[in-house]
Amino acid sequence: MTQQPSPEPKTIEDRFREEVLDAIELLEFAVETGRNVDDAIVDRMKKAQSYFKTTDQAPTDADRAEFEKTYRDLAKAMSPVNIQTLRATADGRPGVARGRLSRVVFPRSSDAKVFSKQLWVWVVLCALAIVFTGVISQIYVPDEESASSGMSWFIAFAKPLLPFVHGLLGALTYLMRSAHNYIAERSFDLQRTPEYYNRMLLGFVSGGVVLLFVDPKSFNVSDGAVAFIVGYNTDYLFAALERVAGAVFPKAVGTGSSQASAGTGKLSISKITVSNGELQPGGQGTGTISLTGPAPSDGLLVALSSDGTITIPKTVTVPAGTNSAQFAYSVPATSAEGAVSITATASGSSASASIRIRPALAVQSVSAQKGPDSTVSGTVELNGIAITEDIKVTIESDQAWCRIAATTLSVAKGTKQAAFSATLDAAATGTVTFTARLGQSQAKGSLTV
16 A cells, blocks of 8 residues: 655745735625724735735745734734634635535535534434423323333433433523624634533533522422523522532631631622723723621632633732722733623632623714814714723824814713814815724715815
Protein backbone atom coordinates (compact mmCIF):
# COMPACT_ATOMS: atom_id res chain seq x y z
CA MET A 1 0.00 0.00 0.00
CA THR A 2 1.56 3.28 -1.08
CA GLN A 3 1.63 6.09 1.42
CA GLN A 4 0.10 9.37 0.33
CA PRO A 5 2.61 12.23 0.44
CA SER A 6 1.85 14.77 3.15
CA PRO A 7 0.79 18.21 1.89
CA GLU A 8 3.49 20.80 1.71
CA PRO A 9 3.41 23.38 4.50
CA LYS A 10 1.90 26.72 3.56
CA THR A 11 4.24 29.58 2.97
CA ILE A 12 4.01 32.90 4.77
CA GLU A 13 2.61 34.45 1.58
CA ASP A 14 -0.12 31.79 1.37
CA ARG A 15 -1.16 32.29 4.97
CA PHE A 16 -1.16 36.06 4.51
CA ARG A 17 -3.30 35.72 1.38
CA GLU A 18 -5.83 33.55 3.26
CA GLU A 19 -5.96 36.06 6.10
CA VAL A 20 -6.60 38.91 3.68
CA LEU A 21 -9.38 36.96 1.98
CA ASP A 22 -10.94 36.23 5.39
CA ALA A 23 -10.83 39.91 6.28
CA ILE A 24 -12.38 40.93 2.95
CA GLU A 25 -15.18 38.42 3.44
CA LEU A 26 -15.87 39.82 6.91
CA LEU A 27 -15.80 43.37 5.54
CA GLU A 28 -18.25 42.48 2.75
CA PHE A 29 -20.66 41.11 5.34
CA ALA A 30 -20.34 44.35 7.31
CA VAL A 31 -21.16 46.39 4.20
CA GLU A 32 -24.10 44.17 3.23
CA THR A 33 -25.65 44.39 6.70
CA GLY A 34 -25.04 48.12 7.17
CA ARG A 35 -22.60 47.83 10.07
CA ASN A 36 -20.81 50.98 11.22
CA VAL A 37 -17.24 50.44 10.02
CA ASP A 38 -14.75 53.30 9.87
CA ASP A 39 -13.86 54.43 6.36
CA ALA A 40 -10.17 54.10 7.21
CA ILE A 41 -10.66 50.37 7.78
CA VAL A 42 -12.30 49.99 4.37
CA ASP A 43 -9.50 51.89 2.63
CA ARG A 44 -6.76 49.87 4.31
CA MET A 45 -8.53 46.59 3.52
CA LYS A 46 -8.75 47.49 -0.15
CA LYS A 47 -5.07 48.36 -0.09
CA ALA A 48 -4.26 44.91 1.32
CA GLN A 49 -6.42 43.28 -1.37
CA SER A 50 -4.46 45.07 -4.08
CA TYR A 51 -1.28 43.24 -3.09
CA PHE A 52 -2.45 40.13 -4.92
CA LYS A 53 -3.70 41.76 -8.12
CA THR A 54 -0.18 41.95 -9.54
CA THR A 55 2.79 39.70 -8.91
CA ASP A 56 5.30 42.53 -8.74
CA GLN A 57 3.71 44.24 -5.72
CA ALA A 58 4.67 42.15 -2.70
CA PRO A 59 3.65 43.50 0.71
CA THR A 60 6.42 44.69 2.98
CA ASP A 61 6.67 43.94 6.69
CA ALA A 62 5.21 47.36 7.39
CA ASP A 63 2.27 46.59 5.06
CA ARG A 64 1.64 43.31 6.86
CA ALA A 65 1.73 45.03 10.26
CA GLU A 66 -0.70 47.68 9.04
CA PHE A 67 -3.06 44.99 7.75
CA GLU A 68 -2.93 43.05 11.02
CA LYS A 69 -3.88 46.18 12.98
CA THR A 70 -6.70 46.89 10.52
CA TYR A 71 -8.00 43.34 10.77
CA ARG A 72 -7.90 43.65 14.57
CA ASP A 73 -9.95 46.87 14.44
CA LEU A 74 -12.43 45.26 12.06
CA ALA A 75 -12.78 42.23 14.34
CA LYS A 76 -13.51 44.50 17.31
CA ALA A 77 -16.14 46.40 15.34
CA MET A 78 -17.82 43.18 14.18
CA SER A 79 -17.68 41.22 17.46
CA PRO A 80 -19.24 38.71 18.18
CA VAL A 81 -19.37 38.00 14.42
CA ASN A 82 -16.09 36.78 12.93
CA ILE A 83 -14.95 34.79 9.91
CA GLN A 84 -15.45 31.49 11.75
CA THR A 85 -19.06 32.29 12.72
CA LEU A 86 -19.79 33.50 9.19
CA ARG A 87 -18.66 30.19 7.74
CA ALA A 88 -20.45 28.18 10.40
CA THR A 89 -23.74 29.90 9.48
CA ALA A 90 -23.24 29.95 5.69
CA ASP A 91 -25.33 27.41 3.74
CA GLY A 92 -23.48 25.16 1.34
CA ARG A 93 -20.11 25.48 3.12
CA PRO A 94 -19.74 22.40 5.38
CA GLY A 95 -16.81 22.58 7.77
CA VAL A 96 -14.03 20.05 7.97
CA ALA A 97 -15.48 18.62 11.20
CA ARG A 98 -18.82 17.70 9.56
CA GLY A 99 -19.55 13.98 9.50
CA ARG A 100 -20.13 12.11 6.27
CA LEU A 101 -23.78 11.35 7.12
CA SER A 102 -24.69 15.00 7.72
CA ARG A 103 -22.97 15.97 4.47
CA VAL A 104 -25.20 13.52 2.60
CA VAL A 105 -28.46 14.21 4.45
CA PHE A 106 -28.04 17.99 4.73
CA PRO A 107 -25.72 18.96 1.88
CA ARG A 108 -26.92 22.58 1.70
CA SER A 109 -27.38 23.29 5.40
CA SER A 110 -24.79 25.25 7.34
CA ASP A 111 -22.96 23.67 10.26
CA ALA A 112 -25.02 25.81 12.64
CA LYS A 113 -28.30 24.62 11.10
CA VAL A 114 -27.14 20.99 11.29
CA PHE A 115 -26.47 21.47 15.00
CA SER A 116 -29.92 23.04 15.38
CA LYS A 117 -31.50 20.05 13.62
CA GLN A 118 -29.66 17.73 15.98
CA LEU A 119 -31.34 19.61 18.82
CA TRP A 120 -34.69 18.98 17.10
CA VAL A 121 -34.01 15.24 17.18
CA TRP A 122 -33.12 15.36 20.87
CA VAL A 123 -36.27 17.33 21.65
CA VAL A 124 -38.48 14.84 19.79
CA LEU A 125 -36.83 11.89 21.54
CA CYS A 126 -37.31 13.50 24.96
CA ALA A 127 -40.96 14.31 24.22
CA LEU A 128 -41.61 10.77 22.99
CA ALA A 129 -39.95 9.29 26.08
CA ILE A 130 -42.06 11.47 28.39
CA VAL A 131 -45.32 10.78 26.56
CA PHE A 132 -44.66 7.05 26.16
CA THR A 133 -43.78 6.57 29.82
CA GLY A 134 -46.82 8.56 30.91
CA VAL A 135 -49.19 6.59 28.68
CA ILE A 136 -47.79 3.23 29.71
CA SER A 137 -48.04 4.18 33.39
CA GLN A 138 -51.71 5.06 32.90
CA ILE A 139 -52.86 2.02 30.92
CA TYR A 140 -50.69 -0.64 32.54
CA VAL A 141 -51.34 -1.35 36.20
CA PRO A 142 -49.25 -4.33 37.40
CA ASP A 143 -50.77 -6.85 39.78
CA GLU A 144 -49.15 -9.60 41.85
CA GLU A 145 -48.77 -11.91 38.86
CA SER A 146 -47.28 -9.28 36.52
CA ALA A 147 -45.18 -7.46 39.13
CA SER A 148 -42.02 -9.09 37.83
CA SER A 149 -42.81 -8.72 34.13
CA GLY A 150 -40.65 -6.75 31.73
CA MET A 151 -43.20 -3.96 31.47
CA SER A 152 -43.30 -3.57 35.25
CA TRP A 153 -39.53 -3.33 35.36
CA PHE A 154 -39.62 -0.75 32.57
CA ILE A 155 -42.12 1.46 34.45
CA ALA A 156 -40.19 1.09 37.70
CA PHE A 157 -36.99 2.16 35.95
CA ALA A 158 -38.44 4.86 33.68
CA LYS A 159 -40.56 6.84 36.14
CA PRO A 160 -37.64 7.95 38.36
CA LEU A 161 -35.81 9.05 35.21
CA LEU A 162 -38.64 11.30 34.04
CA PRO A 163 -37.46 14.39 36.05
CA PHE A 164 -34.02 14.00 34.49
CA VAL A 165 -35.57 13.84 31.00
CA HIS A 166 -37.70 16.92 31.78
CA GLY A 167 -34.52 18.74 32.81
CA LEU A 168 -32.82 17.69 29.57
CA LEU A 169 -35.85 18.93 27.62
CA GLY A 170 -35.60 22.30 29.39
CA ALA A 171 -31.90 22.56 28.54
CA LEU A 172 -32.63 21.68 24.90
CA THR A 173 -35.33 24.34 24.75
CA TYR A 174 -32.87 26.93 26.02
CA LEU A 175 -30.23 25.82 23.50
CA MET A 176 -32.70 25.90 20.60
CA ARG A 177 -33.71 29.44 21.53
CA SER A 178 -30.07 30.51 21.79
CA ALA A 179 -29.09 28.75 18.56
CA HIS A 180 -31.92 30.51 16.70
CA ASN A 181 -30.60 33.90 17.84
CA TYR A 182 -26.98 33.02 17.08
CA ILE A 183 -27.83 31.81 13.58
CA ALA A 184 -29.92 34.90 12.83
CA GLU A 185 -27.10 37.15 14.04
CA ARG A 186 -24.45 35.05 12.22
CA SER A 187 -22.58 34.67 15.53
CA PHE A 188 -22.89 30.89 16.06
CA ASP A 189 -19.46 29.63 17.15
CA LEU A 190 -18.67 25.95 16.54
CA GLN A 191 -15.87 26.10 19.09
CA ARG A 192 -18.53 26.46 21.78
CA THR A 193 -20.33 23.20 20.91
CA PRO A 194 -18.64 21.35 23.83
CA GLU A 195 -20.15 24.01 26.08
CA TYR A 196 -23.57 23.34 24.56
CA TYR A 197 -23.26 19.59 25.16
CA ASN A 198 -22.19 20.28 28.75
CA ARG A 199 -25.30 22.44 29.08
CA MET A 200 -27.42 19.45 28.01
CA LEU A 201 -25.76 17.19 30.58
CA LEU A 202 -26.12 19.84 33.28
CA GLY A 203 -29.83 20.19 32.49
CA PHE A 204 -30.28 16.41 32.63
CA VAL A 205 -28.64 16.17 36.05
CA SER A 206 -30.30 19.30 37.41
CA GLY A 207 -33.79 18.06 36.54
CA GLY A 208 -33.45 15.15 38.95
CA VAL A 209 -31.23 16.70 41.60
CA VAL A 210 -33.45 19.73 42.20
CA LEU A 211 -36.20 17.50 43.61
CA LEU A 212 -33.86 16.66 46.48
CA PHE A 213 -34.06 20.27 47.67
CA VAL A 214 -37.37 21.63 46.35
CA ASP A 215 -40.90 20.37 47.01
CA PRO A 216 -42.97 21.02 43.84
CA LYS A 217 -46.20 20.84 45.87
CA SER A 218 -45.25 24.07 47.64
CA PHE A 219 -45.47 25.80 44.23
CA ASN A 220 -48.61 23.92 43.10
CA VAL A 221 -46.78 22.50 40.09
CA SER A 222 -45.70 19.01 39.05
CA ASP A 223 -42.28 17.44 39.39
CA GLY A 224 -41.84 17.65 35.63
CA ALA A 225 -42.56 21.38 35.57
CA VAL A 226 -39.92 22.11 38.23
CA ALA A 227 -37.41 19.86 36.46
CA PHE A 228 -38.07 21.56 33.11
CA ILE A 229 -37.66 25.07 34.55
CA VAL A 230 -34.41 24.14 36.29
CA GLY A 231 -33.12 22.49 33.13
CA TYR A 232 -33.95 25.64 31.18
CA ASN A 233 -32.24 27.88 33.74
CA THR A 234 -29.80 26.05 36.01
CA ASP A 235 -29.35 29.21 38.10
CA TYR A 236 -32.48 28.15 39.99
CA LEU A 237 -30.75 24.95 41.10
CA PHE A 238 -27.60 26.76 42.14
CA ALA A 239 -29.66 29.26 44.12
CA ALA A 240 -31.42 26.40 45.93
CA LEU A 241 -28.09 24.73 46.67
CA GLU A 242 -26.68 27.98 48.04
CA ARG A 243 -29.69 28.43 50.31
CA VAL A 244 -29.32 24.89 51.65
CA ALA A 245 -25.56 25.33 52.09
CA GLY A 246 -26.12 28.65 53.86
CA ALA A 247 -28.55 26.97 56.24
CA VAL A 248 -26.37 23.93 56.96
CA PHE A 249 -22.72 24.95 56.98
CA PRO A 250 -22.87 27.89 59.42
CA LYS A 251 -24.26 25.41 62.00
CA ALA A 252 -21.52 22.94 61.15
CA VAL A 253 -18.90 25.64 61.70
CA GLY A 254 -20.49 26.49 65.01
CA THR A 255 -19.77 22.95 66.32
CA GLY A 256 -16.03 23.50 65.80
CA SER A 257 -13.71 25.75 67.78
CA SER A 258 -15.19 28.45 69.94
CA GLN A 259 -13.33 31.13 67.97
CA ALA A 260 -14.92 30.00 64.72
CA SER A 261 -18.32 29.88 66.37
CA ALA A 262 -18.01 33.33 67.83
CA GLY A 263 -16.54 34.86 64.69
CA THR A 264 -18.40 33.29 61.79
CA GLY A 265 -21.00 30.89 63.18
CA LYS A 266 -23.98 33.04 62.22
CA LEU A 267 -22.31 35.59 59.97
CA SER A 268 -23.48 35.53 56.33
CA ILE A 269 -23.78 37.71 53.27
CA SER A 270 -26.91 39.82 53.37
CA LYS A 271 -26.87 41.27 49.86
CA ILE A 272 -24.74 42.62 47.05
CA THR A 273 -25.60 45.87 45.31
CA VAL A 274 -24.16 47.61 42.25
CA SER A 275 -23.96 51.31 41.48
CA ASN A 276 -24.77 50.83 37.79
CA GLY A 277 -27.19 48.09 36.84
CA GLU A 278 -26.83 48.90 33.13
CA LEU A 279 -23.54 49.52 31.35
CA GLN A 280 -22.16 49.79 27.86
CA PRO A 281 -18.85 48.18 26.87
CA GLY A 282 -16.06 50.14 28.52
CA GLY A 283 -18.26 51.24 31.43
CA GLN A 284 -17.47 50.68 35.08
CA GLY A 285 -19.12 50.80 38.47
CA THR A 286 -18.82 49.96 42.15
CA GLY A 287 -20.29 46.98 43.98
CA THR A 288 -21.03 46.75 47.70
CA ILE A 289 -21.11 43.52 49.72
CA SER A 290 -23.21 43.74 52.90
CA LEU A 291 -23.02 41.27 55.81
CA THR A 292 -25.61 40.38 58.44
CA GLY A 293 -23.18 41.55 61.14
CA PRO A 294 -19.67 42.87 61.74
CA ALA A 295 -16.73 40.89 60.37
CA PRO A 296 -14.52 39.00 62.86
CA SER A 297 -11.20 40.30 64.16
CA ASP A 298 -9.24 38.93 61.19
CA GLY A 299 -11.79 40.17 58.64
CA LEU A 300 -13.93 38.07 56.29
CA LEU A 301 -12.68 36.91 52.89
CA VAL A 302 -15.44 36.98 50.26
CA ALA A 303 -15.04 35.18 46.92
CA LEU A 304 -16.43 36.85 43.79
CA SER A 305 -17.47 35.13 40.57
CA SER A 306 -19.44 35.99 37.45
CA ASP A 307 -21.23 34.08 34.71
CA GLY A 308 -20.29 36.42 31.87
CA THR A 309 -17.82 38.90 30.47
CA ILE A 310 -17.14 41.37 33.25
CA THR A 311 -13.94 42.27 35.08
CA ILE A 312 -14.07 41.82 38.86
CA PRO A 313 -11.54 40.95 41.58
CA LYS A 314 -11.40 37.31 42.66
CA THR A 315 -11.74 38.14 46.35
CA VAL A 316 -12.72 41.03 48.61
CA THR A 317 -11.95 41.31 52.33
CA VAL A 318 -14.51 42.86 54.64
CA PRO A 319 -12.42 44.66 57.32
CA ALA A 320 -12.76 43.62 60.95
CA GLY A 321 -15.68 45.20 62.77
CA THR A 322 -17.38 46.46 59.57
CA ASN A 323 -20.51 45.22 57.84
CA SER A 324 -19.61 45.91 54.21
CA ALA A 325 -16.86 46.23 51.63
CA GLN A 326 -16.73 47.67 48.12
CA PHE A 327 -15.13 46.49 44.89
CA ALA A 328 -14.81 47.88 41.39
CA TYR A 329 -16.14 46.20 38.24
CA SER A 330 -15.86 47.07 34.58
CA VAL A 331 -17.18 45.84 31.24
CA PRO A 332 -14.54 45.09 28.58
CA ALA A 333 -14.80 47.02 25.33
CA THR A 334 -15.43 43.78 23.40
CA SER A 335 -18.36 42.60 25.55
CA ALA A 336 -21.55 41.53 23.80
CA GLU A 337 -25.05 42.56 24.84
CA GLY A 338 -26.65 40.46 27.57
CA ALA A 339 -27.13 39.95 31.31
CA VAL A 340 -24.24 39.19 33.67
CA SER A 341 -24.49 38.12 37.32
CA ILE A 342 -21.92 38.81 40.03
CA THR A 343 -22.03 36.38 42.95
CA ALA A 344 -20.37 36.87 46.34
CA THR A 345 -19.76 33.76 48.50
CA ALA A 346 -18.51 33.44 52.07
CA SER A 347 -19.26 31.36 55.18
CA GLY A 348 -21.63 29.06 53.31
CA SER A 349 -23.81 31.94 52.14
CA SER A 350 -24.03 33.88 48.91
CA ALA A 351 -25.82 36.73 47.19
CA SER A 352 -25.98 37.86 43.57
CA ALA A 353 -26.57 41.03 41.61
CA SER A 354 -27.36 41.35 37.91
CA ILE A 355 -25.90 43.82 35.43
CA ARG A 356 -27.34 44.41 31.97
CA ILE A 357 -24.74 45.04 29.26
CA ARG A 358 -26.16 47.27 26.56
CA PRO A 359 -24.83 47.50 22.99
CA ALA A 360 -21.76 49.66 22.48
CA LEU A 361 -22.67 53.24 21.70
CA ALA A 362 -22.34 54.27 18.07
CA VAL A 363 -23.48 57.15 15.91
CA GLN A 364 -26.78 56.20 14.29
CA SER A 365 -27.90 59.22 12.26
CA VAL A 366 -27.25 62.86 11.42
CA SER A 367 -30.02 65.26 10.35
CA ALA A 368 -29.87 68.95 9.39
CA GLN A 369 -32.32 71.68 8.39
CA LYS A 370 -31.75 75.16 6.98
CA GLY A 371 -33.03 77.97 9.11
CA PRO A 372 -33.41 81.72 8.57
CA ASP A 373 -30.49 84.06 7.89
CA SER A 374 -28.13 81.43 6.44
CA THR A 375 -28.17 79.27 9.57
CA VAL A 376 -28.31 75.49 9.87
CA SER A 377 -29.51 73.45 12.84
CA GLY A 378 -28.97 69.74 13.15
CA THR A 379 -29.09 66.72 15.44
CA VAL A 380 -26.74 63.80 15.98
CA GLU A 381 -28.40 60.67 17.36
CA LEU A 382 -26.77 57.62 18.95
CA ASN A 383 -28.04 54.04 18.88
CA GLY A 384 -28.71 54.11 22.62
CA ILE A 385 -28.85 56.28 25.73
CA ALA A 386 -25.62 57.44 27.37
CA ILE A 387 -25.97 55.55 30.65
CA THR A 388 -23.06 56.48 32.92
CA GLU A 389 -21.57 59.72 31.59
CA ASP A 390 -21.69 62.37 28.89
CA ILE A 391 -20.47 61.13 25.49
CA LYS A 392 -18.28 63.23 23.21
CA VAL A 393 -19.05 63.14 19.47
CA THR A 394 -17.14 64.97 16.74
CA ILE A 395 -18.82 66.46 13.68
CA GLU A 396 -17.43 68.05 10.54
CA SER A 397 -18.59 69.57 7.26
CA ASP A 398 -17.18 68.75 3.81
CA GLN A 399 -17.80 72.27 2.47
CA ALA A 400 -15.78 75.37 3.34
CA TRP A 401 -18.87 77.58 2.90
CA CYS A 402 -20.58 75.75 5.80
CA ARG A 403 -18.91 76.48 9.14
CA ILE A 404 -19.91 74.44 12.20
CA ALA A 405 -20.05 76.38 15.44
CA ALA A 406 -18.62 73.57 17.60
CA THR A 407 -17.00 70.45 16.13
CA THR A 408 -17.18 68.52 19.42
CA LEU A 409 -20.66 67.76 20.74
CA SER A 410 -21.69 66.37 24.11
CA VAL A 411 -24.50 63.82 24.39
CA ALA A 412 -25.70 64.32 27.95
CA LYS A 413 -26.03 61.41 30.34
CA GLY A 414 -29.51 59.90 30.09
CA THR A 415 -30.06 61.13 26.51
CA LYS A 416 -29.13 59.93 23.04
CA GLN A 417 -29.05 63.16 21.00
CA ALA A 418 -26.93 66.28 20.70
CA ALA A 419 -27.69 69.42 18.70
CA PHE A 420 -25.29 71.36 16.49
CA SER A 421 -25.48 74.56 14.47
CA ALA A 422 -23.66 75.94 11.44
CA THR A 423 -23.47 79.12 9.40
CA LEU A 424 -23.61 79.32 5.59
CA ASP A 425 -21.89 81.86 3.37
CA ALA A 426 -24.29 84.34 1.82
CA ALA A 427 -23.77 82.97 -1.70
CA ALA A 428 -23.61 79.32 -0.66
CA THR A 429 -25.26 76.81 -2.97
CA GLY A 430 -24.95 73.06 -3.38
CA THR A 431 -24.97 70.05 -1.06
CA VAL A 432 -23.10 69.85 2.23
CA THR A 433 -22.48 66.56 4.05
CA PHE A 434 -22.12 66.43 7.82
CA THR A 435 -20.12 63.50 9.28
CA ALA A 436 -20.39 62.58 12.96
CA ARG A 437 -17.93 60.15 14.56
CA LEU A 438 -17.77 58.21 17.81
CA GLY A 439 -14.88 55.74 18.10
CA GLN A 440 -14.99 53.43 15.09
CA SER A 441 -18.55 54.40 14.17
CA GLN A 442 -19.74 57.23 12.00
CA ALA A 443 -22.90 58.48 10.31
CA LYS A 444 -23.55 61.08 7.63
CA GLY A 445 -26.36 63.48 6.78
CA SER A 446 -26.71 65.83 3.83
CA LEU A 447 -28.39 69.17 3.26
CA THR A 448 -28.97 70.86 -0.09
CA VAL A 449 -29.09 74.67 -0.10
